[in-house]
Amino acid sequence: MALVVFALLALLSTAAAQQGQVCSAKLDLMLVLDGSGSVGDADFAKTLQFAENVVNAFDIGTDLTRVGVVQYSDNPTMEFNMGDHADKASTIAAVNNIQYQNGGTATGAALEFARANANWRGAPVPKVMIVVTDGKSGDDVTAAAQALAGEGVAVYAIGVGNYDLPELQQIANGNNNNVIELQDYNALTAAIDQIAGQVCIDIDECQSQPCQNGGQCINGDNRYDCQCPAGFTGTNCEFRPTTPAPTCNAPLDLFFVLDGSGSVTGANFDKVKQFTKNVVNAFDISATATRVGVVQYSDSNTLEFNLGDHADKPSTLAAIDSIVYQGGGTTTGSALEFARVNAAWRGGSVPKVMIVVTDGKSTDSVTASANNLAANGVDVYAIGVGNYDGAELLDIAAGNQNNVIELTDFNALNAEIEQIAQTVCVVAQTPNPCLSNPCQNGGQCVSINGGQAYQCRCPTGFVGPNCGTPNYCVNHQCQNGAACVNQPGQNGYTCNCLPGWEGPHCETPSCQNTVSLCGNSPGWPDVGLCSETYVLAACPEFCGTCSCPTNPECKNGGSRGNDPNLYGEDTCDCVCVGSWTGPTCEVCSLSCANGGVVDQGSCTCVCADGWDGPTCSDVCADSSTLCGANPGWPTVESCQVDYVQAACHAFCGVCTPVVVNPPVALGSCQAPVDLVFVIDGSGSVGATEFEKAKTFMKNVVSQFVISAADTKVGVIQYSSTVQEEFSLNAHFTKTAVLNAIDNIVYMGGGTLTGAAITYMKDNSQWRPGVAKIAIVVTDGKSSDDVGPPSSAAQQTGITMHAIGVGANVDQTELSQIASTSQYVTTVADYDALDAQMAQLTASVCDGANDQCELPVLQYQTCVQQALSTCYSQTGAREVSRVRRSADTPITLRRQAEVHVMVSSQGLLAVVAVTVGNVFLAAIAFTFKMKQLTKAKSNGSA
Incomplete structure (x- = not known):
């Protein structure tokens, strides 16, 4: 991209040189x-030197x-406005005085500050803004950039150093030709001739859309020409000398409500x-x-x-002609009501349009005001231009x-004049069908279809x-979402x-209550008591159970259950396992990291070389300094030999056909868990990204068995307050939890x-x-201290993930915030959250199920039996992988004393190896190799 820009700039510099490096165009330029x-x-x-060079590249003058x-950081400052300095010398002096x-x-x-405060001249003087920034903004630029484009300002975005390219493109409103990427500030001053030349050449005299009545604007050198449609003449196609359409002479009150907001x-x-x-x-x-009336609104x-x-x-x-454009926001609903109340309508049969x-x-909402106009017999035409909202136009009409x-x-607009005038004239000449008061019981009559019919708005x-x-x-x-069916013939409803x-x-x-005994006597079970574990067995006998359908069938290991302790809630959804989701568990939601590929048939990750784990997020090669440390010691290559694989993992930890990290069966967490999400709802998140955070929570919840006796879920949202x-x-x-998150x-x-x-x-x-x-999910730094609250939470036994x-x-x-560094996860944006779902769910499940099976010391390496994990005596989790196969060492984050334990059939009871003690380690390995080789030759390995 940068090479393309500089190639373009080199071409433009030639054009600028032909002008003596000075642009004589008439424009308003805001830096x-x-x-x-x-x-x-x-x-x-x-x-500032760049700004001075920009000034030197243009002819400066009041005409x-x-x-x-404008200079900005946390807050913008108007250093000086357009027109404050009438010549080049005073403008440069003002630039050099900037602090x-x-x-x-x-x-x-x-x-937004520059847009609102810039002293722009009116059309046809072009408006140009050059923005120079060296990093990503702490606030959103999209709305302000769109407002500038709406007012006809051409914005050039120059990024220097650590710029954010998507943000530059937003500033330039998607015009990549107006995006300039520079390596450092030295390149900024060096590129001044090219940048000024590009701005000078890019000026579009047609930007202000000067041609009227559908005329086509042709851009020229500091000028424009209008190609007028048939029937129009003049510099801007403003004259229509042809014979006008026949005049409508019917009595009519015609009121215009014209949008004068800033976007127009x-x-x-x-x-x-x-x-x-x-x-x-x-x-x-x-x-x-x-008779004609006009309201302008913003x-x-x-x-x-x-x-x-x-x-x-x-x-x-x-x-x-004398109406002055006012600018501002857009409150159409207020304008409709203002026009209705203040219009001097004639009474009787005179049509109101x-x-x-x-x-x-x-x-603001237009609905109530539009209904009031219809109730008053006003026929409203809604004309939307450009970025209109179609549904809102229909409400207005x-x-x-x-x-x-x-x-x-x-x-x-002007192409619609004759059609609109003719339609309105027909309305004026057609008798109003509402004059006979056809609506009963206080209903309001509204004329529709150009006065050909009516509609009653009933009370x-x-x-x-x-x-x-x-x-x-x-x-x-x-109740409960039931539809009411009116039955007037029976004076009632169903x-x-x-x-x-x-x-x-x-x-x-x-x-x-499918059994008459339910709650029939004091002390007998009723529906409310069926949530208590000690009466669950008796509940079906006295109160009955919910039956679930068998179709559609749950797929991929999913199942439905009839849970007697969940009366009144939907327990017939498919409960999915692993990373399967969807109404019938038919969708694989698994994401694989580091080049891993999802096997859609089994919904598991097939990892690339050097990566391991359920989502291919674990590094699995050369995990010990002993790997290949001495001739004859195992290396990554030698570990491919099947009969040395078991010992190889103690030294090299490589990925081989031996399953080091079997996939975690997500959703199979059998131990009960109390799981609370603490979700950042601050202003920097934004409503769109917050919806993605909700989706992430739902995806995590979908991996667990939710019930009163299994996993329970709570959600806390926070910003300036906590809720x-x-x-x-x-x-x-699960359905109730997911619905609650949606809400x-x-x-x-x-x-x-x-x-x-x-x-x-x-x-x-x-x-x-x-x-x-x-x-805890957050997108920025907290305004209060998190250390003491997090420590206090951990001391009460809460495992904290951040x-x-x-x-x-x-x-x-x-x-x-996090209990250990392993429980810290960072992602680039909210779209990347779900890629961490599997690993996070596995960690939560482990936290509920696992206990260390060996009395290990802090910073030690232990070898355990299958499917166990280790904790240090301090309670901090030190294991980087979530599952291990039998006799597989779990390597801790710090080098330390190594304890190796073989299986119950093993010939070596315990070999203690202190890291760095090469001699003892070599003996241990050699002995192990001999035993394994002997076992293999005997057919027992």
Whole structure:
């Protein structure tokens, strides 16, 4: 990419040289310069030299190029604005007076600050911004970059050193030609001629879209030409000398509601005004014929002029011309209500028509306001241009699709004039079907299909075409998702129950109370008591059990169960094992690391050479310094001989046909576990990434057997506050837990990880004698201390796992949170979380099942029987792999004394080898080889 950019720059430098290295174009140029702490004093001085060189590359003047500078770190500063300095000398002096800020990196805030405060000139002067940054921003740049593009600003993104390329592309709004990658700040100053030349050549005179009425703009050298469609003339195709369409002379109140928000831009708002004038030209304007009113809106509403304020066409057109574009946000719902309340509608049979033009989605709801307009007999046309929301347009038009017009851009507006004018004129000339008041019981009549028909909006308690039928479902008592069916002929309703529920109101689970003895006498079991273990055996006899369907069949080892202690909850889902997921356990969700490939048939990883474990995340070669340390000692190659493999692992730890790490059967964790997720919901996570964190939790939960007696799950979300989403005793089935995770709402706010850990320790409903495990997921550094809370939690027996997501995590903090360094996991982003699911689940399962079978000392290597793991006397887990085969050494993180134990058939009881004692180790190995060789020759090996 960088080579391509420099090749392009070399070409552009030739063009710039032909101009004497000075660009004479007329433009507004804003420089946004990174002044964060990672830049440093020396490199910021080079940034200022770059800015000075940019100024020198352009003709500076009030009617030529004007330059402004924003410096930013944690906060942006307007060093000077465009127009503050009228010549090159004063502009350069202002650049040299800039003082380096130091601080963090908030590029998104800087872009928005520059957009909102830049003293841009109007069209057709091009707007250009050059952003220089040396690293990834601490905030999001997307919204600010899109707002700049919406206002016609061409943004160039220059990354220096440790830049983030996807972020540069977002800043430049996906225009890779405007992205420049540089190795260091020396390259920045060296590339000034090329950069200035690229900006000068890239100026698009058509960027402001000056051509009206569908004219096509042709970019030229500091000029543009408009190719006008048939029937239009003028520099900008603004004149239409041809004979206009016949004028509509029907009485009509016509009200325009025009979007004047910042995303429209001044140039496009001029096109909206021209569209409004062209529509007005199609009507006979007078006090007795058509009257026109206009509201402009953004995040405030302005009544530009009301119906009846102008009694003829010339004064109405002049009033439209005088409207000033206001800019701001987009609150279409408020504008509709403002227009409805303030419009000077005529009474009687005069039709009321409103034309709404908008270019984007409203920040408030339009539904209530649109319904009020329909109830008042106003026929609303919704015109969406560019980035409109189709569903919102339909709401504005009160559900009448015929009144919705969708356009790609503002140039297409005027092509719709004759159709809109003709349609509105037909409405004005058609008798209103609502004049006969066809709606009963207070229903509101709405004219639809261009006045050809009507629709009744019924009040609460009535339904039907004319609101004549009582609706008994208004006050229904149907429960548990049952559908109410109105039965007016019987003065009532019925409830259609969902599967698993019964009773008049679907209030009773169909698997409960199937035996009359259930709760028949004090002390007898009832449904509530069936969750207690000491009455489980008797419950089916007295209360009955739930039966599960056999189809569709559970696949890949999955099964359904009839659990008598879970009355009223869905226990008939397929319970999957391993990494199988899906409604019938048909989907393999396993991810393999380090080049491993998923075997879809068995849902296991086939690892590449040098990698091992369920997800190919364990390094398995040359794990001991003794490997090949002396002639005749085993090496990686010699370990391929089958009869020396057993001893080889003590010295080389290589991957061979001997199964060193058999796959962990995820979901087969039989010991009970209390598992609590502590999930970061702070503002830096974002709603989209938080949904991925929820998916990760669900995938982990799917690997365990969830019940009141097995694994129980709780979730705590935290930001500036701590919130328990659900406790360990809230849900006792996998389906209920997964649904509860789905219902979690992202909080946003600060980051108080320490407070969240303390809350988890003190408030979680831990079971005595059950493994307590907490998984903390965070994307940044906490604002409070995590060390003491994490230590306190571990001292109460809670095993702490820490997962850090993204580039802003603090490794020291993660180490403080986790019980051991093995329980620290870092991933690049939330998309990478699921790749750690299998390993994390195995660790959680081990924490519940395993005990060290040998009395080992801290920092020792022990050899154990199959499927066991070791813990040091301090309680810290020192084993790097989760499973071992028989007689396989488990190598600890530090070199230490080695104890080797062979199987019960072994000829060598114990060989103690101190690392570095080559002589004793050689004897041990030689003896072992002889015994194994002898056994092989006797056919016993």
